[in-house]
Amino acid sequence: xxxxxxxxxxxxxxxxxxxxxxxxxxxxxxxxxxxxxxxxxxxxxxxxxxxxxxxxxxxxxxxxxxxxxxxxxxxxxxxxxxxxxxxxxxxxxxxxxxxxxxxxxxxxxxxxxxxxxxxxxxxxxxxxxxxxxxxxxxxxxxxxxxxxxxxxxxxxxxxxxxxxxxxxxxxxxxxxxxxxxxxxxxxxxxxxxxxxxxxxxxxxxxxxxxxxxxxxxxxxxxxxxxxxxxxxxxxxxxxxxxxxxxxxxxxxxxxxxxxxxxxxxxxxxxxxxxxxxxxxxxxxxxxxxxxxxxxxxxxxxxxxxxxxxxxxxxxxxxxxxxxxxxxxxxxxxxxxxxxxxxxxxxxxxxxxxxxxxxxxxxxxxxxxxxxxxxxxxxxxxxxxxxxxxxxxxxxxxxxxxxxxxxxxxxxxxxxxxxxxxxxxxxxxxxxxxxxxxxxxxxxxxxxxxxxxxxxxxxxxxxxxxxxxxxxxxxxxxxxxxxxxxxxxxxxxxxxxxxxxxxxxxxxxxxxxxxxxxxxxxxxxxxxxxxxxxxxxxxxxxxxxxxxxxxxxxxxxxx
RNA sequence: GGUCGGUUGGUCUAAUGGAAGUGACACAAGAUUUUCAUUCUUGUAAUGCGAGUUCGAUUCUCGCACCGACUACCA
Numbered sequence: 001x002x003x004x005x006x007x008x009x010x011x012x013x014x015x016x017x018x019x020x021x022x023x024x025x026x027x028x029x030x031x032x033x034x035x036x037x038x039x040x041x042x043x044x045x046x047x048x049x050x051x052x053x054x055x056x057x058x059x060x061x062x063x064x065x066x067x068x069x070x071x072x073x074x075x076x077x078x079x080x081x082x083x084x085x086x087x088x089x090x091x092x093x094x095x096x097x098x099x100x101x102x103x104x105x106x107x108x109x110x111x112x113x114x115x116x117x118x119x120x121x122x123x124x125x126x127x128x129x130x131x132x133x134x135x136x137x138x139x140x141x142x143x144x145x146x147x148x149x150x151x152x153x154x155x156x157x158x159x160x161x162x163x164x165x166x167x168x169x170x171x172x173x174x175x176x177x178x179x180x181x182x183x184x185x186x187x188x189x190x191x192x193x194x195x196x197x198x199x200x201x202x203x204x205x206x207x208x209x210x211x212x213x214x215x216x217x218x219x220x221x222x223x224x225x226x227x228x229x230x231x232x233x234x235x236x237x238x239x240x241x242x243x244x245x246x247x248x249x250x251x252x253x254x255x256x257x258x259x260x261x262x263x264x265x266x267x268x269x270x271x272x273x274x275x276x277x278x279x280x281x282x283x284x285x286x287x288x289x290x291x292x293x294x295x296x297x298x299x300x301x302x303x304x305x306x307x308x309x310x311x312x313x314x315x316x317x318x319x320x321x322x323x324x325x326x327x328x329x330x331x332x333x334x335x336x337x338x339x340x341x342x343x344x345x346x347x348x349x350x351x352x353x354x355x356x357x358x359x360x361x362x363x364x365x366x367x368x369x370x371x372x373x374x375x376x377x378x379x380x381x382x383x384x385x386x387x388x389x390x391x392x393x394x395x396x397x398x399x400x401x402x403x404x405x406x407x408x409x410x411x412x413x414x415x416x417x418x419x420x421x422x423x424x425x426x427x428x429x430x431x432x433x434x435x436x437x438x439x440x441x442x443x444x445x446x447x448x449x450x451x452x453x454x455x456x457x458x459x460x461x462x463x464x465x466x467x468x469x470x471x472x473x474x475x476x477x478x479x480x481x482x483x484x485x486x487x488x489x490x491x492x493x494x495x496x497x498x499x500x501x502x503x504x505x506x507x508x509x510x511x512x513x514x515x516x517x518x519x520x521x522x523x524x525x526x527x528x529x530x531x532x533x534x535x536x537x538x539x540x541x542x543x544x545x546x547x548x549x550x551x552x553x554x555x556x557x558x
Numbered sequence: 559g560g561u562c563g564g565u566u567g568g569u570c571u572a573a574u575g576g577a578a579g580u581g582a583c584a585c586a587a588g589a590u591u592u593u594c595a596u597u598c599u600u601g602u603a604a605u606g607c608g609a610g611u612u613c614g615a616u617u618c619u620c621g622c623a624c625c626g627a628c629u630a631c632c633a
Contacts, residue, residue, distance in 0.1 A: 006591060020628060043633090044633090045632080045633055047633090077633065079632085079633080080631095080632050080633065082632080083633080093620075096593070101582080107632055126628080149572080149631095156630085156631090162596050163559090164559080167559055167560090168559085168560090169559080169560050169561085170559085170560075170629055171560095171629070193608080196631090198631050207560085207561080218562095218563070218564090221560075221562075221563075222561095222563095223561095223562080223600090224560095224561060226561095228629090230630095231630080231631050233631085234631040235631055236631080238631090240630090240631070240632085241632075241633050259628090260633095261562090261564090261626090261627070262626090262628065262633090263561065263627090263628085263633090264561095264562055264563060264564085264627075264628080265561060265562050265627070265628035265629070266628075266629095267562085268561085268562090286563085288563085288564075288626090289626075289627075290572065291625095291626085293568085297624090297625070298625070298626085299625085299626080300626065300627080330570070330571090330582085331570070334570070334571045334572075334581095334582090335571090335572085337570085337571085337581080337582055337583095338581070338582085341581095341582090358561075359564095359570090359571080360560085360563075361563085361564045361565070361626090362563095362564075362625090362626070362627095363569095363570065363571095364570070366569055366570070366583070368569085368583060368584060368627065369570070369583045369584080370583095371583095372582085372583055372584090373583090375595095379595095379596090419595075419596080423597095424596060424597055425595095425596080426594090426595050426596060427595060427597090428595055429595095438595095445617085483592075486592075487592095498590070499591095501610075512592085512594060514591095514593075515592085515594040516592080517592040517593070518593065520592095521592085521594095527593090527594090528579080528594080529593055529594035530593070530594065530595095531593095531594075531595075532592095532593095532594095533593080534592095557584080
């Protein structure tokens with residue numbers, strides 16, 4: 001082994017780094033927080049793709065922090081320039097805020113809607129923290145815990161092939177760690193030649209050594225020491241996720257790291273890194289992935305295959321965000337559902353969230369269940385709230401419907417009020433996009449003139465029923481009077497006045513009052529199913545109802 | 559190949575070293591309603607497999623199977 005002057009090496013590699021780790025510590029002092037307060041963060045990549053995973057992690061972190069009067073901050077992990085999409089951070093903040101994930105600190109939007117920093121532990125974009133990382137990188141080199149590596153992509157690929165052939169573990173270690181113990185002269189030669197280099201961690205671990213580590217969700221996990229000399233700084237001087245995670249979460253005083261369990265395999269390296277840097281470990285909350293049923297087996301929700309992973313899907317379909325939040329809460333803490341039933345109108349934040357309740361396995365994301373949650377929540381909303389939400393949604397996603405829907409807001413709200421309120425409200429739709437189907441017939445534009453009538457009745461009978469009914473009904477009638485008139489029509493055609501009467505003796509009548517109302521229903525709504533017909537007709541008004549019936553009579557007569 | 563994680567009805571889950579549920583979704587049947595949506599009642603349905611420890615294991619231990627993740631100068 002060559003004897004290397006690490007201090008000299010550090011100077012050669014980082015000649016411009018003058019600041020010391022101590023200065024960094026002083027610049028980011030411990031937070032002044034009450035006892036037991038948790039500090040957590042969401043640290044997404046700005047790829048422009050905001051997904052359910054962000055909400056799952058975000059809600060978990062948010063609850064952990066705000067339930068303990070702690071701090072939730074947003075850090076943008078833009079260390080991979082290739083994946084960054086302009087404007088992605090802005091979209092992310094905007095989207096998450098709709099889901100109740102509001103950050104106390106970190107990347108934020110200014111008054112012009114542009115990204116800016118809020119808080120004393122910034123910058124919060126990792127690409128702007130290069131100088132900070134380099135201070136700690138230099139320190140690691142000085143201590144002999146990191147070294148430069150000049151291997152090219154081709155060389156690394158070659159190692160990989162050899163390892164496959166030899167059935168050896170993959171990675172930069174052992175005889176493949178070509179630059180682990182090279183002389184200063186060798187390193188200088190490459191540097192002088194202008195070769196690109198990365199900074200690698202000098203691992204002292206061995207896969208022979210196992211130990212236990214506590215994860216707040218997974219419990220005690222078995223860990224095998226890492227023996228790979230992972231990259232800390234890429235050739236552009238930007239850190240890898242691992243190094244940035246250690247430095248940032250230390251300096252920003254994160255107490256709880258919430259992230260997907262795809263990170264579990266790199267935990268050994270992270271533990272090693274924190275130790276090497278002399279940092280205290282945060283607590284880890286590794287969340288299982290969201291799964292989806294694919295045929296008979298489950299698989300992780302995939303960005304490519306599953307549109308429902310993207311938050312934009314829920315916006316487009318018109319799922320109220322609070323419903324998505326409620327559903328996700330039921331996945332995160334199974335007792336949330338019971339709590340919600342007992343407290344239907346309480347804000348979600350009243351629920352006592354517990355990390356211990358989280359499932360260490362991946363949960364299946366069940367759209368059917370989401371719809372159920374959504375249906376229930378929407379049924380409890382006021383007509384006013386529904387009106388505003390549908391108006392906002394349709395403005396963006398169905399402008400044509402929006403025009404009709406908002407033309408006469410009092411009329412529309414009256415329709416939305418049918419069966420709303422009380423203990424057993426109607427549950428007709430789970431998403432705003434279903435509203436058009438539900439009540440479109442109230443607008444002439446969407447009223448289906450070609451409505452199909454119940455079978456087993458000839459046109460003459462239907463026409464005759466419609467004529468008789470149109471001649472007598474009055475929108476000022478009370479509901480019972482209105483229905484009595486319906487019964488009169490039934491009787492005059494030889495139909496049973498009461499449904500029960502008919503059921504008791506079905507051969508005695510051609511039909512019953514329910515059939516008469518079915519004729520009227522189809523004539524007025526164009527559909528065999530509708531909300532309460534009396535309410536529908538009252539809201540439509542006498543003229544509109546008469547016009548529709550008249551047109552139907554003519555149509556049926558051919 | 560290696561490392562790690564996971565496994566209770568179709569799904570989300572509860573519980574426990576001592577009979578696995580007046581839990582939820584979905585599904586089915588019935589009742590209710592002038593239709594639908596509701597609401598109510600009822601029903602179908604589960605501890606992956608094999609050992610070990612134990613009087614007793616779904617729970618603890620080990621092995622296997624299956625599923626998933628990671629194994630990048632991505633995060």
